[in-house]
Amino acid sequence: MNTLEDRVRTATQAIAGTVAPGSAPPLRLPAGPAPRRAPGRIRRWAHWLTPAAAALAVTAVVLGTLALQRGQGGLPDSPGPLPGGLPRYYAALVQEPSGPWWAQVRTTVTGKVLATVRPPLPYTRFSEVAATPDDHTFVLAGIGPQGQPSVTQLYALRVNPATGGVRLSRLPIPLIPERWRVNALAVSPDGTRLAVALEPGGAQRPRLQLYSMTSGARLREWGVNTGRPGAAPVVGFMSWAADGRTLEYSYPVRGNGAALLDVTRPGTNLLGNSTIVQFPKWADLTYNLTMTAGGRLIASAAYITRGNGTVTGWLAGEFSARTGKAVHVFYRRSFPGGHPSFGPGTVWWASPSGRVLIASPARHGLGPDQAYTGLGVFTGHRYIPLPWNGRIAEAAW
Amino acid sequence: MRGPVAPGSTGADSAVSGHTDAEYPDPGPQDARQAVSALYEAHAVGLIRLAIVMLGDRPAAEDVVQEAFCGLYRRWGQLDDPGKALGYVRSAVLNGCRSALRRLSREARSAQPDESLETSESAEALALVNAEHRAVLGALRRLPARQREALVLRFYLDLPEPEIARSMGVSPGTVKSTTSRALAALGRLVQEVP
Numbered sequence: 110m111n112t113l114e115d116r117v118r119t120a121t122q123a124i125a126g127t128v129a130p131g132s133a134p135p136l137r138l139p140a141g142p143a144p145r146r147a148p149g150r151i152r153r154w155a156h157w158l159t160p161a162a163a164a165l166a167v168t169a170v171v172l173g174t175l176a177l178q179r180g181q182g183g184l185p186d187s188p189g190p191l192p193g194g195l196p197r198y199y200a201a202l203v204q205e206p207s208g209p210w211w212a213q214v215r216t217t218v219t220g221k222v223l224a225t226v227r228p229p230l231p232y233t234r235f236s237e238v239a240a241t242p243d244d245h246t247f248v249l250a251g252i253g254p255q256g257q258p259s260v261t262q263l264y265a266l267r268v269n270p271a272t273g274g275v276r277l278s279r280l281p282i283p284l285i286p287e288r289w290r291v292n293a294l295a296v297s298p299d300g301t302r303l304a305v306a307l308e309p310g311g312a313q314r315p316r317l318q319l320y321s322m323t324s325g326a327r328l329r330e331w332g333v334n335t336g337r338p339g340a341a342p343v344v345g346f347m348s349w350a351a352d353g354r355t356l357e358y359s360y361p362v363r364g365n366g367a368a369l370l371d372v373t374r375p376g377t378n379l380l381g382n383s384t385i386v387q388f389p390k391w392a393d394l395t396y397n398l399t400m401t402a403g404g405r406l407i408a409s410a411a412y413i414t415r416g417n418g419t420v421t422g423w424l425a426g427e428f429s430a431r432t433g434k435a436v437h438v439f440y441r442r443s444f445p446g447g448h449p450s451f452g453p454g455t456v457w458w459a460s461p462s463g464r465v466l467i468a469s470p471a472r473h474g475l476g477p478d479q480a481y482t483g484l485g486v487f488t489g490h491r492y493i494p495l496p497w498n499g500r501i502a503e504a505a506w
Numbered sequence: 507m508r509g510p511v512a513p514g515s516t517g518a519d520s521a522v523s524g525h526t527d528a529e530y531p532d533p534g535p536q537d538a539r540q541a542v543s544a545l546y547e548a549h550a551v552g553l554i555r556l557a558i559v560m561l562g563d564r565p566a567a568e569d570v571v572q573e574a575f576c577g578l579y580r581r582w583g584q585l586d587d588p589g590k591a592l593g594y595v596r597s598a599v600l601n602g603c604r605s606a607l608r609r610l611s612r613e614a615r616s617a618q619p620d621e622s623l624e625t626s627e628s629a630e631a632l633a634l635v636n637a638e639h640r641a642v643l644g645a646l647r648r649l650p651a652r653q654r655e656a657l658v659l660r661f662y663l664d665l666p667e668p669e670i671a672r673s674m675g676v677s678p679g680t681v682k683s684t685t686s687r688a689l690a691a692l693g694r695l696v697q698e699v700p
Contacts, residue, residue: 113689113692113693113696114661114689116638116642116696117642117646117657117661117662117692118661118662119639119642120638120639120640120642120643120646121559121643121646121658121661121662122662123636123639124558124559124562124639124643125555125556125558125559125662126555127558127564128551128554128555128558128564128567129551130551131551132551133546133550133551133554133568133571134568134572136542136543136546136550136572136575137572137576138539138542138543138575138576138579139576139579139580194572194573194576460569461568461569461572462564462565462566462568462569463565464565464566464569465569489609
């Protein structure tokens with residue numbers, strides 16, 4: 110019989126062996142510089158400061174948490190990581206009362222508007238936004254000119270973490286011609302490629318294109334090769350796995366599902382090159398997905414429906430990318446008897462492990478154009494509200 | 507910035523604020539970034555394994571390791587000897603595991619029945635090992651964090667007592683007594699596991 114020590118050895122090695130070589134997610138270091146400090150030992154008297162510093166740190170954490178829970182900020186906006194690896198900034202598309210959509214750069218914790226950005230003429234509004242992995246650069250789609258067949262120009266919007274200033278510059282990607290609408294954008298984890306989902310305006314079928322962010326060259330293109338032109342469903346949101354080869358796209362395949370496209374596989378058939386993920390019938394997830402960087406699971410916010418479509422609650426959770434089944438629920442709220450005017454929210458950002466989410470739990474109505482009810486961070490089983498503006502139509506972290 | 511975003515962009519538009527590329531200096535000490543990234547490449551899997559042994563939960567283990575390396579990066583300039591970086595980050599992983607265990611314990615106590623339909627990742631990981639291992643790991647999870655840590659460092663990492671003491675921030679004598687008590691408790695718990 111093995112000794113207890115041997116049993117501990119073999120058991121711990123067995124569970125450690127479930128972590129395959131090479132399976133570590135990519136390291137996400139803070140974007141800012143590492144603090145510089147002259148090497149050398151800390152002076153002896155400085156050790157007396159440790160208890161006081163610890164007390165101050167505890168006080169700061171408590172105050173910061175309280176402020177965060179009140180949605181009034183309190184966490185630093187200066188360069189440096191936020192708790193849980195939350196990105197510091199996000200870009201939002203804000204619908205002005207007069208119609209056009211401007212872009213705003215905001216801080217995640219306080220919601221403070223760093224800049225409001227209008228597209229340069231002849232473009233008249235922004236229609237889509239995506240974040241890059243560095244947490245302070247975004248991609249925007251500007252459309253125009255007004256009163257004529259619209260074309261789309263893609264831009265990079267950069268935030269200077271040191272000053273909070275922003276700068277808009279054209280990407281070298283060719284203009285998206287008229288008759289095509291950019292429906293979704295997603296930047297690859299290494300920041301070098303941009304996936305663009307295109308919705309046709311005429312007798313065309315949806316397309317998904319992959320561009321080099323540096324040269325603007327079109328690298329790949331996939332299309333829907335079956336079905337009646339003009340009647341095929343369009344791609345909604347997209348997100349990348351950390352491997353840079355799996356692109357999740359929201360596509361109402363077989364009702365309540367999504368698809369994972371292997372961008373390295375040869376061929377141009379979008380669905381043929383994709384693995385379909387079928388979700389449980391009780392949750393409408395199709396347009397409310399994001400993929401964790403690990404690519405194993407899909408994190409999602411959803412509303413729960415019964416047979417008649419009544420909304421009975423919402424949740425934020427992870428779903429298996431293989432089976433579509435719920436494997437972890439972060440937060441769940443039920444509405445006994447149903448809630449007739451509650452629409453599905455969305456997950457805007459997920460930490461590499463999927464355990465920390467930035468999400469809008471719900472919309473004020475069932476239509477896709479209804480405003481989101483709010484914004485918050487899901488961590489553990491807690492929901493921490495963040496400042497939100499009801500005029501925000503789209504956002505990207 | 508983790509990757510090039512658009513170095514080829516034209517930069518011709520000035521609709522925003524007139525800032526120039528000069529305002530976007532090099533992000534700073536690439537040596538620290540490169541050194542920490544290289545250390546991560548070499549040791550991330552081993553440290554995730556250590557964390558999953560401690561936590562039994564892959565996503566939580568990855569988060570702890572990620573945080574530990576971010577902490578190392580932030581404090582890189584304060585390291586007397588970069589050769590000690592691995593020891594530093596291993597201690598940070600263990601500290602992170604302790605914090606995570608405390609948090610998980612609090613969450614388990616406060617979880618509402620409504621929130622409990624999930625099958626956790628830890629269950630998925632445990633499903634990959636056999637019943638004997640599950641029994642031992644289940645008992646290990648019920649030990650206090652310090653006792654669990656002592657056993658993991660001693661029997662999983664095979665560290666000598668002085669190094670365990672350094673990692674745990676205690677004396678070698680405390681390591682001996684903690685390990686002894688942990689083994690005794692584990693023996694009792696393993697007996698209880700059906």
